[in-house]
Amino acid sequence: MGRYGDEVTALAAPLAGPGDLDALLDRIGDARVVMLGEASHGTHEFYTWRAAISRRLIEEKGFSFVAVEGDWPDCDRVDRSVRCLADAPTDPRDALATFERWPTWMWANEEVVDFTRWLRAHNARVDEAARVGFHGLDVYSLWESLRAILTYLGEHEPEQVPAALAAYRCFQPYDEDGQQYALATRFVPTNCENAVIDLLVRLRERAATDGAGRFGAWQNAEVVAGAERYYRAMVRGGRESWNVRDRHMDATLDRLLDHRGPGAKAIVWAHNTHVGDARATDMADAGEVNIGQLARERHGPDQVVLVGFGTHRGTVVAGQAWGAPLEVMPVPPGRSYSLEDVLHDAAPPQALFIFPQGDRPDVLTHELDHRAIGVVYHPQQERRGNYVPTVLGDRYDAFCWIDHSHALRPLPIRPAEAAEAQTYPSGV
Template identity: 85%
Template sequence: MMGRYDDEVAGLATTLDDPGDLDVLLDRVGDARVVMLGEASHGTHEFYTWRAAISRRLIEEKGFSFVAVEGDWPDCDRVDRSVRCLPDAPTDPRDALATFERWPTWMWANEEIIDFTRWLRTRNAGVDEDTRAGFHGLDVYSLWESLREILTWLREHDPEQVPVALAAFRCFQPYEEDPQQYALATRIVPTNCENEVVDLLVRLRERAVADGAGRFGAWQNAEIVAGAERYYRTMARGGRESWNVRDRHMDHSLDRLLHHYGPEAKAIVWAHNTHVGDARATDMAEAGEVNIGQLARERYGPDQVVLVGFGTHHGTVVAGDAWGAPMEVMPVPPGRRHSLEEALHGAAPPQALFVFPRDGRPDLLTDELDHRAIGVVYHPERESWGNYVPTVLGDRYDAFCWIDESQAVRPLRVRPTSLAEPESYPSGV
């Protein structure tokens, strides 16, 4: 059955050997404002290195303003300060990455990210400060970390607002920085910290709009506190709505960053395929789920957004066998029968780039095929009944990077301080 796509695969594929082979993708990007680069796992070496190669060319040749990742704002802010060569920041981004504590630390604290952020710092050191490319986190999890960042900033820059921040901090204090305790408490009794958080957010939002760039970080941390409170409260009710809370938060964070950088700003996003690939081209839509790829197309227009998926047929990956479990290198078995991975394995070069035509699309791009999705929690032995998302490839992405045999990412050895974070749906993607 899969052999019927062989001619189509061969006709669409460009061999991917070095960054020069990305010309066809940069042509497709054109004047787009947002490029989202996915991954089929959170622990594959080639996904990180090719995203870095694409991002380097976008920054150098297309003037992209920043990279925004599926990570926490406070952690990534330390990296951002390093890569933008700020005087109070580490001179080596590795030192900032080594402070990442939230499981799974290997997602960003890895050698591949060190290589990219060191390049970014070197590049930024040679250009004017206002054209230096940033590195930011989009995610929603850092409730307590963001509250502490707000308090620290207000005590130095706006002490009149400290009581408002302390009210929010004290409301959460009984839960001992355990989001599961907070989420459970909102189910048992009709009380929560929403009013305190909203008051804090309104104050910081108003002052950020009035006073400009100096308050942006405090405002963003307040948006995270508000989003995290809503996310954990929604998770306690069960169901999948928390997925939408999280992706809508990331969408809003991306839009705030674009406005912060200015009217000519352009963004690169690194996140899992399940966030990047348009949800409407998968079974996520039937479940009522949205994602940042879909939301970006709706917000900026499909001509201003380029979505790039990634995939692999077999190899190794870093993951855990349960939420909070020690990371380990696991095998990635061959793609299952009748999947996209099986089709590409049979006909594509070992490393290939597919840039999809806008019209006259072959069956490979219009048929629904199962497409692998590996989270931070992974059980290779269960792939026969899980880890695949029904996908119409040509609608989900604008382009696709294929790695037939992939290798595990190279993590830094960072010890997480807490394993209390609720597992995100589905399985940490």
């Protein structure tokens, strides 16, 4: 057993079933935000354990919604289904099957189907006002959000359609290609920012006076504004596009909490690279922030619990390149002296770690490399990359360990043509 073996053994608790999560629920206590990470977007066990934790938080602690690293319009169809709305699919699988943006498997998979079916059944037993939502936090759905705004305004507020059409027509010449738009703004002095701001101001003012419909239109306008900033930052290069994206997700989470009212509580599902506090990694050296850090700063560390996930080896769903067909790929054993290597040597095959808040052992305070697999993945090259230097006890409050993991089960969907690539690390 290596240098940290005794410390790992002392911290680890076996993780065999939902009953083994009691210690985590005790640690969560009255926290308002719980973020559940993943070391990849394609691992069965990460999704099923996040679902198990979320079920207990919803049933036992009254959490209000699940917010995921997905697009608002796509997730809104799922939300309407799980909240049993009359015009929504009665089976959330049908809503998930409409996801077309690559990588579709992130949310269109059997693991999410199982959870959302459970969530719909749970919601059917409670009053409508208490039903638990399912929302997207991400920034990519510029054109989908514009179309959703036009549809809503055309049906409910036709006098507001001209402002939405002005924004839509500004983006129209770029053929729904964010990078084409961003490149154009580098060579001409005009962009669509003013049209977007005008639309956003109008919808923000009116959303304060009405319920879910106007809130959804407002949120779609925030997505359009965030996407416009994101694409311009991305084409300039550097890491600022990462910060635009995570600040948008943080602001969306805060709007959702406010919208649900006093006492609202949120569960977040996103990659470890977003969930784990960036200040405990080399992301801070690059000037990057993430939603885990921003949530701690916004709500206070006592109101936020960050849970990381990791695996030593197994299989995963990913692509060889952006837009490539999904594949089931091998996950090789964690490289020597990494966190994954340390936990493989000393932890049970499945384990839960709750980090003490006082004196901490070296494994929680020393910097160790921690694997991060994106939607674009090359197993044969991962020993030269895919690892984030991490102070584990500062990055997370707890950690779920799966020594041998397996690929998730994607729904049989053909994605639309891939457009924009996501920010570094690749596809997280």
